[in-house]
Amino acid sequence: xxxxxxxxxSMDVLLFLFIISFGxxxxxxxxxxxxxxxxxLVFADSVSSFLATTTTRDVFASADVxxxxxxxxxxxxxxxxxILEQVTLFVEGGTMEGKTYAKxxxxxxxxxxxxxxxxxxxxxxxxxxxxxxxxxQTSQSDADVLVTSTRIVFFxxxxxxxxxxxxxxxxxxx
Amino acid sequence: xxxxxxxxxTLIAILLVTLMLVYVGAKYRVRLVDRAxxxxxxxxxxxxxxxxxxNQYLPTAVISVSRDVLDAMAESTVPYGGSGNTPYRGDAxxxxxxxxxxxxxxSSFDADLNEGIxxxxxxxxxxxxxxxxxxxxxxxxxxxxxxxxxxxxxxxxYSRAVITYTLTDPHTGLVYERRANVAGNFSIIGLQDPLYLxxxxxxxxxxxxxxxxxxxxxxTPTHINELIGSRNYTPDRDLDALSYLxxxxxxxxxxxxxxxxxxxxxxxxxxxxKIEGGYYSFADYTYGLWGGKCQDQQLWVIKDPAGGPSxxxxxxxxxxxxxxxxxxxxxxxxxxxxxxxxxSDENADPGPPTRTCQNG
Numbered sequence: 444x445x446x447x448x449x450x451x452x453s454m455d456v457l458l459f460l461f462i463i464s465f466g467x468x469x470x471x472x473x474x475x476x477x478x479x480x481x482x483x484l485v486f487a488d489s490v491s492s493f494l495a496t497t498t499t500r501d502v503f504a505s506a507d508v509x510x511x512x513x514x515x516x517x518x519x520x521x522x523x524x525x526i527l528e529q530v531t532l533f534v535e536g537g538t539m540e541g542k543t544y545a546k547x548x549x550x551x552x553x554x555x556x557x558x559x560x561x562x563x564x565x566x567x568x569x570x571x572x573x574x575x576x577x578x579x580q581t582s583q584s585d586a587d588v589l590v591t592s593t594r595i596v597f598f599x600x601x602x603x604x605x606x607x608x609x610x611x612x613x614x615x616x617x
Numbered sequence: 618x619x620x621x622x623x624x625x626x627t628l629i630a631i632l633l634v635t636l637m638l639v640y641v642g643a644k645y646r647v648r649l650v651d652r653a654x655x656x657x658x659x660x661x662x663x664x665x666x667x668x669x670x671x672n673q674y675l676p677t678a679v680i681s682v683s684r685d686v687l688d689a690m691a692e693s694t695v696p697y698g699g700s701g702n703t704p705y706r707g708d709a710x711x712x713x714x715x716x717x718x719x720x721x722x723x724s725s726f727d728a729d730l731n732e733g734i735x736x737x738x739x740x741x742x743x744x745x746x747x748x749x750x751x752x753x754x755x756x757x758x759x760x761x762x763x764x765x766x767x768x769x770x771x772x773x774x775y776s777r778a779v780i781t782y783t784l785t786d787p788h789t790g791l792v793y794e795r796r797a798n799v800a801g802n803f804s805i806i807g808l809q810d811p812l813y814l815x816x817x818x819x820x821x822x823x824x825x826x827x828x829x830x831x832x833x834x835x836x837t838p839t840h841i842n843e844l845i846g847s848r849n850y851t852p853d854r855d856l857d858a859l860s861y862l863x864x865x866x867x868x869x870x871x872x873x874x875x876x877x878x879x880x881x882x883x884x885x886x887x888x889x890x891k892i893e894g895g896y897y898s899f900a901d902y903t904y905g906l907w908g909g910k911c912q913d914q915q916l917w918v919i920k921d922p923a924g925g926p927s928x929x930x931x932x933x934x935x936x937x938x939x940x941x942x943x944x945x946x947x948x949x950x951x952x953x954x955x956x957x958x959x960x961s962d963e964n965a966d967p968g969p970p971t972r973t974c975q976n977g
Contacts, residue, residue: 454625461632468636484658488665495669594665595749598673599680604807606681609674609748 483563487592487616490565493558494526494614495594502526508555515547520602526552527569527612528598534573535607542573549575559616566615569596586617656789663786666753667793675780676801678745682738683766683776684803686717689733690865691811710865711765718764718778738764738778756785768862769802776801805861 500522503509524532526549533545549567552558554577559565564581568574583589597608690713713723718738721731731737736744738761746757759782769775777800784793809824 457625457629461629465632465636468640481654484654488661492665593662593752595669595674595752597677597745599677599801599803601804604684606677609745611752 483588483590483616484592486563487590487614490558490567490616491592491594491612491614494567494612495596497526498523499526499529502552502556505556508551511551511555512548515544515551517544517548523601524598527594527596528607530567530573531569531596531598531607531610531612532600534569537572545573546575550577553577564615564617566613568613568615570611570613572610581617583615583617589615589617591615659786659789660791663753663755663784663791663793666749666755667784667795670749670782671795671797671799674745674749675742675778675797675799678738678741679764679776679778679799680801680803682718682734682736682741683764683774684808685734685736686714686730687766687774688809689730690714690717690723691809693728693730693733710862714766715764719761742780754786754788756787758783766862773802773804774861776803808861810861811864 499519502512503522519529520532530545530548533541533548535541553565559577564576564583564586566574566576566583592614594612594614595608596610596612597606599605600607709725713725716722716724717730717734721734721737722729742759742761746759749755750757759780762779762781764776764778766774766776777798779796780799781794781796784795785791807824
């Protein structure tokens with residue numbers, strides 16, 4: 444009698460353990476195991492599209508950003524270049540001054556137009572030529588998800604009557 | 618007792634198998650979601666690439682090659698030049714423009730302009746397509762069906778190409794088959810004026826340039842009016858005055874006399890100059906010297922940008938006023954001595970006009 448009771452108790456414990464394990468495995472299996480990438484992917488594309496289609500004229504339409512750019516003493520040969528094109532023109536000569544202009548310009552746009560929320564990190568670069576990361580962000584190496592949106596920068600430099608590029612522009616979001 | 622134990626083991630086995638199936642199934646679904654997400658992103662990336670190709674990259678290539686070709690044609694196809702050809706008539710210029718764009722040589726006479734231009738359109742596209750293929754890991758095949766050029770307005774040209782291309786993505790099997798009408802506007806600023814090469818037997822060239830009238834304090838309306846007056850500019854208020862492309866087509870003396878063109882060298886873009894209304898041009902003194910006539914002999918007066926009474930209270934130029942005539946400044950351009958003599962002879966007795974030019 445005692446043996447049989449022990450057997451039933453053991454059975455109960457085993458069943459209990461299986462049910463608990465089964466539930467835990469079900470829950471774990473249903474979890475994606477990693478953070479969803481769709482949102483930062485779409486966001487990186489939105490940022491790169493914004494930079495590739497918004498002109499300096501549009502930038503100056505925002506009073507705060509316009510003032511910030513004016514304060515930086517930047518000069519523009521035309522207001523019709525997009526932000527990426529203008530950044531390319533700044534940095535194409537490879538001078539430190541040009542890179543500073545490009546960073547100041549992007550800094551004004553990112554801080555003034557709020558295109559990147561504070562909980563995201565962003566890195567904007569032209570491969571092999573220029574890289575910009577706003578100050579005060581979390582480090583890329585700490586990021587769980589890092590996505591890149593790539594575009595080609597290739598346009599006609601109306602001032603110097605020549606083509607600029609093709610360069611590869613990258614927007615990284617994490 | 619034995620059957621009860623067997624029941625328990627069977628139950629445990631069923632539970633284990635169910636557990637494995639659920640686990641594997643869930644993992645498989647996660648992989649499917651990942652794959653769909655990656656493919657969706659790839660499709661989105663390529664769709665953006667195709668849009669950028671047609672809105673930005675291909676027009677840039679067409680503009681760049683068009684400018685090169687126009688400069689090379691101004692240098693190589695003017696009369697008295699190396700080719701010895703007469704000025705173009707009718708559609709001949711457009712046909713030659715198209716064949717130089719595509720093959721580097723005109724169709725109407727034997728000349729190789731490949732050295733005068735950096736790339737033909739196909740060569741330019743080859744270079745660009747190779748870059749896109751390596752960056753995005755796609756295959757692109759293209760054909761340029763046709764190219765053409767026209768004036769968008771007196772100071773801007775409109776170049777167009779019909780390009781069919783197939784973009785294939787080996788990763789997703791996605792195929793984009795496109796027939797793109799690619800077009801772009803570009804300014805005539807920086808181009809070679811074919812009329813100057815023609816009229817001076819290449820002794821003189823004129824690159825159409827924007828002026829540096831940026832000093833608002835110095836270049837007041839009064840100052841600019843005085844500047845025009847002091848240089849003997851003949852005014853022209855005909856809004857249709859200029860045509861860059863016509864300078865390839867009709868540059869014989871008779872055409873010149875009755876052409877509405879009054880000199881590309883002196884032009885004003887109201888958009889930059891903040892003038893309301895259409896484009897205006899100042900007559901080119903050289904043009905008059907060669908027998909050209911402008912249709913309005915009244916002094917051109919700069920208007921108030923706000924449309925107020927003349928003289929305007931505020932006015933500024935930030936470009937496109939192309940300044941003093943080289944003849945009047947003396948020695949700015951290297952004019953051949955015999956040409957100077959010819960100019961002097963023509964100046965001696967201009968005589969009364971013998972033709973009546975019609976407006977339009």
